[in-house]
Structure formats: structure tokens, C-alpha cells
Amino acid sequence: MNANASGARLEPVAAKTLTVVPLRHPWRWVAVGIVLLGLAGLTASVVTNPQFQWPVVASYLFHERILNGLTMTIILTVVVMILATIIGTIAALMMISDSKLLSLPAALFVWLFRGSPALVQLMLWYNLSLVFRSITLWIPGVGTVFSIDTNSLMTPMTAAIIALSLHEAGYMAEIVRGGLKSVSNGQTEAAASLGMKPSLLLRRIVLPQAMRMIIPPTGNETINLLKTTSLVSIIAVSDLLYSAQSIYARTFETIPLLIVVTIWYLAVVSVMSVGQYYLERNFSRDETHVAIGPLTRVFGNLFSLRTKETRA
Amino acid sequence: MNITAKGHHRFGIPPETMVYASEVRKSFGALDVLKGVSISVAAGTVACIIGPSGSGKSTFLRCINHLEEINGGLLLVDGDFVGYRLAGDKLYELPPSAICKRRAEIGMVFQQFNLFPHMTVLENIIEAPVRVRGEPVAQAKARAVEILGRVGLAAKHNVYPRHLSGGQQQRVAIARALAMNPKVILFDEPTSALDPELVGEVLEVMKDLARDGITMIVVTHEIGFAREVADQLIFMDGGVVVESGDPREIIANPQNPRTREFLARVL
Numbered sequence: 056m057n058a059n060a061s062g063a064r065l066e067p068v069a070a071k072t073l074t075v076v077p078l079r080h081p082w083r084w085v086a087v088g089i090v091l092l093g094l095a096g097l098t099a100s101v102v103t104n105p106q107f108q109w110p111v112v113a114s115y116l117f118h119e120r121i122l123n124g125l126t127m128t129i130i131l132t133v134v135v136m137i138l139a140t141i142i143g144t145i146a147a148l149m150m151i152s153d154s155k156l157l158s159l160p161a162a163l164f165v166w167l168f169r170g171s172p173a174l175v176q177l178m179l180w181y182n183l184s185l186v187f188r189s190i191t192l193w194i195p196g197v198g199t200v201f202s203i204d205t206n207s208l209m210t211p212m213t214a215a216i217i218a219l220s221l222h223e224a225g226y227m228a229e230i231v232r233g234g235l236k237s238v239s240n241g242q243t244e245a246a247a248s249l250g251m252k253p254s255l256l257l258r259r260i261v262l263p264q265a266m267r268m269i270i271p272p273t274g275n276e277t278i279n280l281l282k283t284t285s286l287v288s289i290i291a292v293s294d295l296l297y298s299a300q301s302i303y304a305r306t307f308e309t310i311p312l313l314i315v316v317t318i319w320y321l322a323v324v325s326v327m328s329v330g331q332y333y334l335e336r337n338f339s340r341d342e343t344h345v346a347i348g349p350l351t352r353v354f355g356n357l358f359s360l361r362t363k364e365t366r367a
Numbered sequence: 368m369n370i371t372a373k374g375h376h377r378f379g380i381p382p383e384t385m386v387y388a389s390e391v392r393k394s395f396g397a398l399d400v401l402k403g404v405s406i407s408v409a410a411g412t413v414a415c416i417i418g419p420s421g422s423g424k425s426t427f428l429r430c431i432n433h434l435e436e437i438n439g440g441l442l443l444v445d446g447d448f449v450g451y452r453l454a455g456d457k458l459y460e461l462p463p464s465a466i467c468k469r470r471a472e473i474g475m476v477f478q479q480f481n482l483f484p485h486m487t488v489l490e491n492i493i494e495a496p497v498r499v500r501g502e503p504v505a506q507a508k509a510r511a512v513e514i515l516g517r518v519g520l521a522a523k524h525n526v527y528p529r530h531l532s533g534g535q536q537q538r539v540a541i542a543r544a545l546a547m548n549p550k551v552i553l554f555d556e557p558t559s560a561l562d563p564e565l566v567g568e569v570l571e572v573m574k575d576l577a578r579d580g581i582t583m584i585v586v587t588h589e590i591g592f593a594r595e596v597a598d599q600l601i602f603m604d605g606g607v608v609v610e611s612g613d614p615r616e617i618i619a620n621p622q623n624p625r626t627r628e629f630l631a632r633v634l
Contacts, residue, residue, distance in 0.1 A: 245481035245540075248432055249495035249547060250471025252464050259498060263485050 111311035124298025132281045138220040143227025169225030174286050181214040181290045215287040230272045234265035266338045274331035375446040385410040385551050385582045391440035400426045402606040411580040415593035418603035424586045428553050432473040474544030474552035478559050480536040482528040488539050489524040492546045514542045518572050534565030551582040602626045
């Protein structure tokens, strides 16, 4: 406080002669060094350990059965996600309905299929024939329209699609409901006062705005689902994991084949993340977005440890 | 003005009446918000509704275009019910599609603007004419540009609402309502959410509409605007119309003590 008390007058300093000396972070560099050292050691051990059998990994990476399994995994993900989105949206619309008779069953549906493990649901649907011998559509006055033996209907593939779709629909319903509720009441009122009927209003005003809230978690769900589909290997659907299992059951090259599976899952997830980025951008057109690509977004700041200082 | 005499004679109201309310009641649960509101607004005139907050003026406005259903009384727009069909002495609730057709003839401007954030200014304005009325896009666009010129925003048609100031957004909202050629425009505190220096530009546009003979019902706190533009001033308090009549007379010489007290606080 009393620095000037000695009587020395302060000389005025021109602003442009002042320079800012950035704060140094020596310990951050030490931490970076330790992490890099650890990474190098880990890489060396993975590359040099013969048990990983990298040549075997390479030979199976584009093996016909693996690629067929991969196709099956992708098809399953796409089909289940489409069905789950449709069922989930219907359930979400029911949940926000004024009628308790619609909202309660939808809430019950979400509780049931989101609350029980996917693996258990898979096994239950696969074993449906133990409960229902045959599935019959019988209409009073018309009689039996059709009847089918449950065992021939509930193939591993049908069981997988039904179980995973219903499970995923439970999550999608909550995501869609959250998105719909995020759109302000004023939007609905403005559209209604312009004479837009409920269906038009939902399609043109509410859903496009809800999409912005729905897309990011849906992208995460799709990525999650892709990995969850590996559960179907337990009921003998020949997906990516099951195909690898069927190979190493004969050759005992367990680790290399599981690495092949991991590589493919990682590759598909990476492609999906890029797709999600462009989808999100498409639904937030009105926001001023800095034109950076998805790769720049992930890797762009890798070597700029000191962005904060340079901005100051 | 497009005046149809079809409903007017049945209730014995003059054919030039655009909005007619008689003993309108509305309650939310146990709370009675409107306890018998009666007003009559002639076509081509401006009515301003003032009153303390909680007096029911916004609720009444929302009842006019059936955003809220009334619990009793008579509420007619251009001689007809908005949400009901009269047959004999029974009122049948209309399906949403029919209500929407009637609502399209009643414009509304909100306190919070409520522009569609995912659409440009032009898209906001042509949305209802194209999707609700089925106008050709080119024609709707031409009209939208013309209306934007009228509210002083000719250069802004490709901008998203979030890049506009509050005053500009509200002027776009007015343009959006105008694009439907409404019989009446309801304004719900159109300047209350604006910074003080932006209030003027919105009021200017509204004065301009009043001069063009557009029927308007304005819930507002702008007593100056009411005195200058309104043909009728309605003071509401506690869910009823306490006093109504010529704005200059009421503002200069309020008859009811509640009106006097309110005006003394806001002037």
C-alpha cells in the first residue's frame, strides 16, 4: 500500500512497452515426460511380445468369415436402431400425452425393457417357445387367421432383433421424450396461433428443434448398440465376435482373433463418430459454427499445450 | 375488412364487431382468473388492455384465439366461435384441424417473440402461408419481402433470428402474423421483454398498422402508446373489466379508484 510513501514519483509507462510474460508450467512438462515414457514402454512390449501374434492378426483381418461377421454386426445395428427409434418415438409421444391411459403403459414399457439386462432379454426371447408353443392370431367371429410354431419363428436372428430393439427402444423413448420437452412451450403456441395443426406443428417446429437435443445421445446409443450386439454371439447369431470365436475354437489363436475383433469395432465406431459430427452440424445450422473438421476437433489441440497463455 | 354477418345477428351484436366477449370466465383449478369479462372491439379499431400483473389480461388474450378454453360466457371472433360449432342451443367442440383454420385468421404476437430459431427470417414468415394456407412458395416469398419492407427489415430476410436484436425479432414476429392476413392481431405485452431503447421501433410499426386499419387488441404497459393509438382503453383488475372507454378521458380522469391508483403508479 505504501510503496509510494518514500516520495518517488511514478513515471507514466506507455501501454505498448509492456509485455506479458506467460506463466511457466514446469511440472506439466514433467508429467508429459512420464506419460510419454509409459506409452513408449507399453507400445514396445505389445509390439515385441510374440504372444500377440501380429502376423496372425494381419492374416485374419480381412478373412472372409470375419468380414461376413462384420457385415452381420452392422446390419443388426442398423435394423435394431431403426426399429428402436420408431418404437421409442411412439413410446415418447405416448409418454407426453395428456391421457394417463397412454402415458402409463409407455412408462411401464420403458421401465420393463430398459430396466432388465439385454443379455437376459436375448435369452428370454430366444427361449420363447418354452412358454408359448405356437403363436396364433385369432379374431373373434373370423377364427384363426394364422398360426405358427414358435420354434420356427424365433430363429436366433429374430430373437436378437426383437430383444435388442425393445431394449434399445426403452433408451430411445427417454432420449426422444427429453428432446421434445426441451422445446419451449412458446414455440408450440406460436405455431398453433398461426393455424398449424398438431401433426404439422410436430413435424415442422418441434421435431427439428428437438433433433438438436436428440442427435448427440442417439449417436452415443448407436455406438453403444454396435458393441452390445456382440451379446448375440451367445445365441449363435454369426456376428463379428461369433465368427472370431468359431475360428479360434478350432485354431486356438484366441488373442490374435480377439484383437481382430477389437480393431474392427474401433474402426466402425470411429467412422460413426465422424458421421455423428456432420449430422449434429446439420441440425444446428443457425448457430455460428467455426469451420473445423472432426479430425481437427479431436487432434487439433494435441501439441498446443499453451493455448490459454497465447490467448491472454 | 371481411365482415361476415352470419353469426352476428344471432347474438344481437352489431355486424362491425370483430371481437365480442360477454361474461367470459376462466379458472385454473380452484383459481378464478377471469370472473366475467365483457368487451367489444369493432373492426378496424385498436383496443389496449392495461392492468396490474395477475389481473387476467394475458389469459383473456389467450382465450380469444382458443389457446386457453374458457369455462363460461360468450366469446366470438367475427361473429363466430373459435373452438366450437353452434347447432341448435348446443356448442360442439371442434376437432383440432377446424380450430386451426379459425386460428389462422387470428394473429398473435408474444412477449418472448417465439420466432422459430431453426428457420431464417423469410422461412419464419412463409411457413404458415405455405404450409397452412397452401400458397405457392414464390408468391409467399414475394409477399414476405414486401411485409419485411413494411416493418423496416428488408435487408434481413436470410438471417437467423438469434442474430437479430430483440426489437428486430419482435418486428419479424409482427411480419409473421401479418403474412396470414389476419382479421385481428393480438399483442401480448409485445415490448415488455425489450431493452428500453428498442421499445420505440416496435411501437412505431404497431402505430403504422393501426393507421392502416388493422384490428388490434394490445395488452401493454405502454400508457403513452395507448393514449396515442388506442380507440378504446380497457382497465382490468382481479379478473374483471373495471373501467373502459376513450383512452384520453380515462387517463386524464379515471372514474374508478382502482384505475386511479394503477395509473398513479405507472405514469
